[in-house]
Amino acid sequence: MIRLTKRVEFCAAHSYANPAWSAEENQRVFGRCSNVHGHNYILEVTIQGEPSPETGMVMDLKVLKDVIVEAVVERFDHKHLNLDLPYFKEKIPTPENLAVVIWELLEPRLPGRQELRLYRIRLYEDGSFYVDYYGERAANG
Amino acid sequence: MGKDAWAPLVEVTRAYQFSAAHRMHNPRFSPADNARIYGRCNNPNGHGHTYRLEVTIRGRVSRQTGQVEGGPTLDAVVRAQVIQRFDRMNLDPLITSADGPTSTAEALAALIWRILDGALVAGQLCHLRLEETPSNFFELDRDDLNRPSRPAITTPADRGQKVIPA
Numbered sequence: 001m002i003r004l005t006k007r008v009e010f011c012a013a014h015s016y017a018n019p020a021w022s023a024e025e026n027q028r029v030f031g032r033c034s035n036v037h038g039h040n041y042i043l044e045v046t047i048q049g050e051p052s053p054e055t056g057m058v059m060d061l062k063v064l065k066d067v068i069v070e071a072v073v074e075r076f077d078h079k080h081l082n083l084d085l086p087y088f089k090e091k092i093p094t095p096e097n098l099a100v101v102i103w104e105l106l107e108p109r110l111p112g113r114q115e116l117r118l119y120r121i122r123l124y125e126d127g128s129f130y131v132d133y134y135g136e137r138a139a140n141g
Numbered sequence: 142m143g144k145d146a147w148a149p150l151v152e153v154t155r156a157y158q159f160s161a162a163h164r165m166h167n168p169r170f171s172p173a174d175n176a177r178i179y180g181r182c183n184n185p186n187g188h189g190h191t192y193r194l195e196v197t198i199r200g201r202v203s204r205q206t207g208q209v210e211g212g213p214t215l216d217a218v219v220r221a222q223v224i225q226r227f228d229r230m231n232l233d234p235l236i237t238s239a240d241g242p243t244s245t246a247e248a249l250a251a252l253i254w255r256i257l258d259g260a261l262v263a264g265q266l267c268h269l270r271l272e273e274t275p276s277n278f279f280e281l282d283r284d285d286l287n288r289p290s291r292p293a294i295t296t297p298a299d300r301g302q303k304v305i306p307a
Contacts, residue, residue: 018205029206029213092207100149100202132152132197 003119005046006064010077013038014093036080041098042124043072045106049116059116071105099123099133107135148201152267153212155196157219159228162189163244166233179243187231190273192249194223196257197268211262222260223253246273250281 015037016030026034045068049058079085081093091097099121107118124130164187165179175183182188196219200209227235232244240255241248250271258266264283272278 016207020205091204094202094207096149096151096153096202096209096212097207099151128156130154132154133149134152136149 001048001050002058003046003048004058004061004064005044005122006061006068007042007044008065008068008073009040009042010073011038011040012076012079012081014081014088016092016094018092039125041076041095042130043068043102044120044122044124045118046120046122047110047116048119049113052115059111063111067106067109071109072102075105095123095125095129095131096133099131103133103135148204150199150201151209152197152199153209153215154268155215155219157194157196157224158191159194159224160189160191161227161230161232162187163232164188165243165245167242169242187233192227192246193272193275193278194219194253195268195270196223196266197270198261198265199267200262200265211265215261218260219257222256226256246271246277246279250279254281254286 013036015035016033017026018029021029045064047059047064051058075085081098082088087093087101088097102123103118103121106121110116110118118135121133122130123133164184165182166175167178170178196215198209198211198215200211202209206213227249232249236244236248236252240252250269253271254266254269257269267283269281270278271280
């Protein structure tokens with residue numbers, strides 16, 4: 001068993017607000033994050049699996065990159081996460097929630113081979129802050 | 142906000158740098174043994190590093206805030222409890238015998254774990270990574286500390302080994 005990781009980048013804007021709260025309460029809880037601002041996100045997608053005896057690869061990194069670009073980068077790059085996308089109408093676009101959305105977008109698009117699975121989503125909001133998500137299975141295990 | 146009852150479990154990591162001096166030296170060893178065991182790290186006048194620290198907490202994402210409990214205050218806690226304490230300091234007097242016999246990165250990591258575990262939401266700290274240099278780094282998980290067989294800190298003499306003079 002080995003893990004391989006593909007890293008990509010996308011840039012997006014967001015702001016934090018819980019619509020159930022007053023403007024003052026949102027400002028108190030979220031501070032400057034309640035202003036519209038943006039990040040250069042770095043996404044690391046890690047796949048765990050057994051290398052194929054024929055190719056020596058768990059998964060072709062070019063295929064993995066194409067899946068990530070199609071499912072994530074093209075969807076989120078240079079977008080406003082709150083306004084341009086359906087995922088954050090009910091959720092605040094924190095990196096915690098964005099990592100879970102990315103997992104849910106990627107997992108069904110990966111090759112459905114038994115010897116391979118999505119292991120981790122690591123999402124950097126900047127160089128000093130990142131979130132890891134290991135999927136529902138890990139959360140309930 | 143948020144109709145789904147299921148709250149995802151995520152890990153949140155923040156990374157820091159601090160600069161500090163130290164000298165590896167165990168007073169229970171002879172000067173010759175200290176020189177032999179610690180080599181250049183035993184330089185009497187000390188030396189220093191730009192340490193890099195990653196602190197990881199684990200928790201469920203709140204549906205109210207989209208954040209992990211303790212996530213928004215993690216940065217302030219680490220800055221107040223760790224960076225303020227160690228940045229531009231000599232580490233040697235700050236390391237206690239509970240953490241290690243001298244100011245190794247292993248001992249410093251154990252001390253930082255103890256400090257943060259006491260300051261953060263109980264049980265939330267799940268991982269520390271301390272880089273002494275870009276090529277030497279040290280990691281601790283909560284599981285490491287729960288192992289009952291964590292050995293007591295001993296010197297080679299305590300372990301009945303012959304300490305070979307240099």
